[in-house]
Amino acid sequence: MSxxxxxxxxxxxxxxxxxxxxxxxxxxxxxALGGELHVAVVSGPVDRFAESLNTxxxxxxxxxxxxxxxxxxxxxxxxxxxxxxxxxAALLLPxxxxxxxxxxxxxxxxxxxxxxxxxxxxxxxxxxxTREMYGSKVETTxxxxxxxFVISIRSGEWAAADGAGDAEISAFEFDESGVxxxxxxQGFEEVGNGDVDIGxxxxxxxxxxxxxxxxxxxxxxxxxxxxxATLSSSRPIVDNGWLPKNxxxxxxxxxxxxxxxxxxxxxxxxxxxxGMKGAETIIAINTDPNAPIFDIADYGIxxxxxxxxxxxxxxxx
Amino acid sequence: xxxxxxxxxVAAVExxxxxxxxxxxxxxxxxxxxxxxxxxxxxxxxxxxAADEDVEVVAATIGPERSExxxxxxxxxxxxxxxxxxxDAIAEQTxxxxxxxxSVFEQVVAEEEPDLVLTGVQAGDDAFxxxxxxLANRVGYQxxxxxxxxxxxxxxxxxxxxxxxxxxxxxxTEVDLPAVLSIQTGINEPRYASLRGIRQAQQKEIAPHDxxxxxxxxxxxxxxxxxxxxxxxxxxxxxxxxEGGAEGTAAELASVLRDKxxxxx
Ligand SMILES: Cc1cc2nc3c(=O)[nH]c(=O)nc-3n(C[C@H](O)[C@H](O)[C@H](O)COP(=O)(O)OP(=O)(O)OC[C@H]3O[C@@H](n4cnc5c(N)ncnc54)[C@H](O)[C@@H]3O)c2cc1C
Ligand SMILES: Nc1ncnc2c1ncn2[C@@H]1O[C@H](COP(=O)(O)O)[C@@H](O)[C@H]1O
Numbered sequence: 078m079s080x081x082x083x084x085x086x087x088x089x090x091x092x093x094x095x096x097x098x099x100x101x102x103x104x105x106x107x108x109a110l111g112g113e114l115h116v117a118v119v120s121g122p123v124d125r126f127a128e129s130l131n132t133x134x135x136x137x138x139x140x141x142x143x144x145x146x147x148x149x150x151x152x153x154x155x156x157x158x159x160x161x162x163x164x165x166a167a168l169l170l171p172x173x174x175x176x177x178x179x180x181x182x183x184x185x186x187x188x189x190x191x192x193x194x195x196x197x198x199x200x201x202x203x204x205x206x207t208r209e210m211y212g213s214k215v216e217t218t219x220x221x222x223x224x225x226f227v228i229s230i231r232s233g234e235w236a237a238a239d240g241a242g243d244a245e246i247s248a249f250e251f252d253e254s255g256v257x258x259x260x261x262x263q264g265f266e267e268v269g270n271g272d273v274d275i276g277x278x279x280x281x282x283x284x285x286x287x288x289x290x291x292x293x294x295x296x297x298x299x300x301x302x303x304x305x306a307t308l309s310s311s312r313p314i315v316d317n318g319w320l321p322k323n324x325x326x327x328x329x330x331x332x333x334x335x336x337x338x339x340x341x342x343x344x345x346x347x348x349x350x351x352g353m354k355g356a357e358t359i360i361a362i363n364t365d366p367n368a369p370i371f372d373i374a375d376y377g378i379x380x381x382x383x384x385x386x387x388x389x390x391x392x393x394x
Numbered sequence: 395x396x397x398x399x400x401x402x403x404v405a406a407v408e409x410x411x412x413x414x415x416x417x418x419x420x421x422x423x424x425x426x427x428x429x430x431x432x433x434x435x436x437x438x439x440x441x442x443x444a445a446d447e448d449v450e451v452v453a454a455t456i457g458p459e460r461s462e463x464x465x466x467x468x469x470x471x472x473x474x475x476x477x478x479x480x481x482d483a484i485a486e487q488t489x490x491x492x493x494x495x496x497s498v499f500e501q502v503v504a505e506e507e508p509d510l511v512l513t514g515v516q517a518g519d520d521a522f523x524x525x526x527x528x529l530a531n532r533v534g535y536q537x538x539x540x541x542x543x544x545x546x547x548x549x550x551x552x553x554x555x556x557x558x559x560x561x562x563x564x565x566x567t568e569v570d571l572p573a574v575l576s577i578q579t580g581i582n583e584p585r586y587a588s589l590r591g592i593r594q595a596q597q598k599e600i601a602p603h604d605x606x607x608x609x610x611x612x613x614x615x616x617x618x619x620x621x622x623x624x625x626x627x628x629x630x631x632x633x634x635x636x637e638g639g640a641e642g643t644a645a646e647l648a649s650v651l652r653d654k655x656x657x658x659x
Contacts, residue, residue: 178557185496208521212518260537264565270562322562329558389644
C-alpha cells in the first residue's frame, strides 16, 4: 500500500492537460511513498488514450471501457473498483469541473480523507498538502492523517509529462450493470460565442469587480476607445449581466494570449488566471498590494482605478 | 415540497492583514454570505415563488452565533426558516473538513427530509468545492456539481440542469430527485433583501443545534485534516511596480503600452 492511482480526464475525444500534469504529480508522490504510479482512463477510446498516457513516469495503465463521455456514476464506481483492486496509498483526481462532480463522492464512499485543490503535495512519514484559502491570498499546509487518502489536484501546477514510456496497459474488468443512472447526460452545448472574439485581440483591457457599478463601465470603454484595446472581463461582470459571456476570460470563459493584458480591478483568482496567464505582458491596476494578480504581472500600479484610468485616458488623447 | 439550502458565512481578508499562527485576526476579516450560496438561495426562492403547491425553503448552516446575522440575510431574501449547527467540538477544529461537514448535514437532511438540496459550488474562504457532492453520496441522493442553469418546477421528479464545464462548454443533464445540486454564480440574479424582507426575517426562526441534538458525538467532526501552517504565498513576481500619483504612474504605464506597440501615438 504505497502506490499512487491517478485517474485521467478527457472530453469529446481529447485528453485534457491535467491528465499529463497528474502523471507528474503522481510520479513525485509515488517516489516519496516508495511505490508505483498507476494511471486509469475511463470511458471513450481508452486504448488510444492509454497510448498517449504511456509516458516514462507511468508504471501501469488501466483502461475501463464504459461509455463515451464522463458520467459521474460510472467514474465513481470504476474508480472505487480500481481502488479496491490496487489498494493504493494515494488516489489522485483532477480538481476540474468533472473532478468536482465525482471526487468527493469517491472519497466519501471509500471512507477516506479528502484534500481538494492541492497546489503541492509532499510525503514524509505522513501526507502534507498545500492549499490556498481566501481567494489565493493565503497559502496553508494541511496534514492528512492515515495511510490512505484522496487528493484532487489543481490544474496548471505541475509540469505536463511527455515522451514515450513502456508501462503495461491492461483492460480492467468492470461490470457496468450495477451503476446507478439517476443523473443522465443529455448532451453538450458550446456557449459564449458572439460578435467579438477576445481571443483574437492583441491588446485586452479587462475589467473586474473593482468597477463596482455598471455605469462605471463607460470609463473603461473610454479607455478602450482611446487606446484601441478590446474589452474583456472577469466572471462577476458577466454574472451580473453587464457584459456578454463572450467577453469573459478564465476557466469557464475564454483562454486568451494577447500581447498585452491590462487587468483592472481584478484580484487574480485561479480560475481567472487560467484564462490569461499565457499573455505576453500582464499589467495590473489594483488597490490591494496583496492581490494575487501582482504575482503574475510584469507591471503594476497599486492604486485606485478611478484615479489611474482617467489619467491613462488623458495620456492617449 | 421542501428545499434545503446550505449557507455559509465566509470571511474575506482585507487588503492589509497579518497572519497570527494558524489564523487571521478578526480585525482583518470581513464576514459575508458566501457568494455562491447567495445564488443558491435565490434559486430555491424562485422555485418556491413559481410553485402552485407549498414549498418550504430551509437554510442550514454550520457556524457560530455570530453567523446568525449573515444567515438572516437568507431569511430576508425569502427562506422560511433556518437551522444553525454549532458545538465546542466544531469550534476546536483547525479546519472543518468535508467529511465533518457531510456528517453534520447528513443529520440535518435526515431530520428535514428535503426533496432538493442546493449548495454553492465552493465556499469563498476554505474552498473545498466538495460539500454538496459528498453530502449527496452520504445520504444516497442524486447530484450535479457546478450547475449554472436549473429547469425545475416544484413537484417534478426530475430536474434538468446545465453543468458549466471548462472553456465555454455546458453539459445538459437530467437528475432524478431527491438530489443535491451545487450552484454556480451567474445562474440567476440574486435579489437584494427588501426592507420588508429584513423586517420579516427578524420573526423567522433560526433553530440552534449542537452535535448531541443531531445524535452525533464529537468524533463525527474530528476530521483527518489538520491545518499546520498559514502564510502569505511567496511572490514569484518580478513585477515592476510604478509608484507615485495617478498622473505619474499613468504616464509610465502609457509608455510601456507604446513600447509594446499595442497603441499608436
Ligand atoms: C468552477 C469555477 C469557475 C470559474 N470561472 C471563472 C472564469 O472563467 N473567469 C473568472 O474571472 N472567474 C471565474 N471564477 C470565479 C473566480 O473564482 C473569482 O470569483 C473571480 O475571478 C473574481 O473576479 P474579480 O477578480 O473581478 O473580483 P474580486 O475577486 O472581487 O476582485 C476585485 C478586485 O478589485 C480590486 N479593487 C476594488 N476596488 C478597486 C479600485 N477602486 N481600483 C482598483 N482595484 C480595485 C480589489 O482589490 C480586488 O482585488 C470561477 C469560479 C469557479 C468556482
Ligand atoms: N460551514 C458551512 N455552513 C453552511 N454551508 C456550508 C458550510 N461549509 C460548506 N457549506 C456549503 O457547501 C458549499 C461548498 O463548500 P466547500 O465544499 O466548503 O467549498 C458552500 O457553498 C455551502 O453551500
